[in-house]
Amino acid sequence: MNAVTLRQLEYFLAVADLGSVTAAARRCHVSPGGISLALTELETSLGAQLMLRRKAKGAALTPAGHWVADRARSIVADADELQFAAQRLQGELVGPLKIGCFGSLSPWLLPRIIEHFARKHPAVDIELTEGSSDLLQQMLLDGELDIGLMYSLHINTEMEQTTIAPVRLQLLLSPDHPLAAQKEIALRDLGDSPAALLGLQPARDLAENQLRNAGFEPHIKWRSTNVETIRSLVARGLAYSVLMGRPLGDRTYEGLPLAYRRIKDDLPDNAVVAAHPRGTTPSQKVRALLNYCQDEFTRDRSPVQ
Template sequence: MAEFSLRQLEYFVAVVEAESVTVAAKRLHVSPGGVSLALKELETALKVQLTLRRRGKGVSVTPTGRWVYEHAQGMLARAADISAAARVVRGELTGELRIGCFTTLSPWLFPRIAAHFAENYPGVEVHLIEDASATLLDRMRKGELDVVLNYANHLSPGIASTEIAPVRLVLAVSPSHRLAAFDEVPLRELESETAILLALEPATSHVESILRTAGIEPLVRWRSANVETIRSMVARGLGYTIIMGRPYGDRTYDGLPLAYRPIADEVPPNSIVVGYPEGTLPTAKMRTLIAYCRHEFAQEGQLSL
C-alpha cells in the first residue's frame, strides 16, 4: 500500500488549484520548500508524476495528477467529516449557526454573541442576517435561519420562543428638551411635539398605535430605518423618539448626549426573545446561544434611568 498523508494530499490539491507552489504556500501559511517536498514525497509514494513545474510558468497537472486531484478532494472532504463527527462525540460544538436579528437589536446583541462563540466554541461558524421581522421569520420558516433574535410582539403564529430580557418603551430626547425635566413623561405631553420615529414594521405601527390609543396623533416629521440616525437627530433637539429598551450609551455617534425617560402611562409588556419554529427541538448550538443570551442580557432591557 502506498504510504502518503492527508497533509500531502492537502498541499497537492492547493497547488493544483493555485497553479503555483508559491501561491499555494501562502494560502497554506507554510514555506514553498515544504510544499515542494510534500509533492515530491507524494509522487514517490504513488510512483507517478502528478505535476509539471516550469520556471516562470507555474504548475500544470498531468493526466494522472488530474485523476488523483479529483479523488483527493473527496478524501479530504470525508476526513473533515470524520473530524467534525469526532468533535461532536467529544461534546464540542461545531458547524453553522445562522442567526437572524431584527435590525435595531443587532448592534446591541450580536457583537457579544459573536465574541462568546469565537472564544468558547471556535468550531461553530456564527452567521448574522439582519432584516425586518417579517423577512426574518419567513426565512426561518424556509429553513434558511436557525433562530431569530427579535421582540416578542413581532412574532407570528407557529414560532416558539424563549425570553431573553424584558423590555419597555422609553422616551428619548435631548437633555435640553423640555421633556427631559420630567421624571416620567405622560404621553399627553407629546401632543404638540415633533416626533422622529423608526421606519420598520411592526415597530412603527406598534408605537403609533400606543400613541393613538392615548389620544395622541403623532406629529411625525422624520422616519428612519436606522436607530442611530434617529438618536443623533433627537440629540440635536429636532424632536423626540420612542424606542424599545435602552442600549448602553447615552451619547450618539457624533458625541452628543441623550436623555432617556420612562413613560408614565401603562404600555404593553414586551421582551427580547430567541425565536425558532414551533415543534423544533433546539440543537446544542441553539441551547448554548439561548443560555448565553439569558445570562448576558437579562438585566439590560430595563436599565435604570
C-alpha cells in the first residue's frame, strides 16, 4: 500500500466539507485536477471508494468515506497541533485567539489589536465576535471565546476583569442645540427633547435608567444598535444621545459636526475591561493581548476617554 499523505487527507476533507471538487480546489488554491488526482491516489492507497463524484451534482461521501473523514479530521488536527507545539518550543505565540467585543467598542479597539498581533505575533489567528455584552458573557461561559472586551458596568456574571481604560458617559448634541453652548450640562435640563439611544444590551437599560435617575422620564424616539446611525440623527438635530465613545474629529460619516459635552450629574464609575470567566487561567495569547491593551489604550486619550 502506498503511503497516505497529509495533503491527500486535507484535499479529501475539503471536498467532504464543500461537496464539490471545484470548490475544494478554490479553498486549497490548487487545480481541480490536482484535487481529483489526490482523491484517486487516496482511494487506491486505502483500497476503498470514498466518494461518489457526479458531473454537475458534486461529490458525496460513501459509508467508507464517512468513516475515513472522521479519522482524517483527527489526524489533520493532530498534525496542526504538532506544528503549533514546535512553534511554542521556539517561544512563538500560535493558534486561534477568540476575541469578543461589544459592538460600539469594536471600531476603536479591534483594528489596533489586529494590527499589533499581525506584526508581533503573526502565527496567532484572531477570530472576532461582535455583539451585545450579554451575548459575549454567555459565549465566555460556554467556552466559545477566550476573552471579551466590554464595559465594566455591563458585566452581570462571574467574570475576572482587567481594566483597559476608564470611561465616562458623555452627552451628544447637535452644535445648534440650545444647550450646546454650555460646557457641562445636567441631564434633567434635557426635559422632553427627543433622544436616540443605543439599543444593545445592557447599555440600553443602563443609559435609560441613568436618565430616569436624573429625575425625568426621557422621550426616547429612536433606538439603534449602530452608533453611527445615532450620531447621524444627533448631528441632524433630530435628537440628543448619551454615549461612551468619542471618535476623533467629532464628525459623522457624512461629515456633519457633533458637540460632546460633559454631564454634570454624578455618574457611576465605568471602564473598558477585558473579561474572562472567574477561575480560568488566561493563556499566553490572552496575556499578550491584555499587556498590549493596557499599554495602548490606558494612555490613549482620543477614542475611549
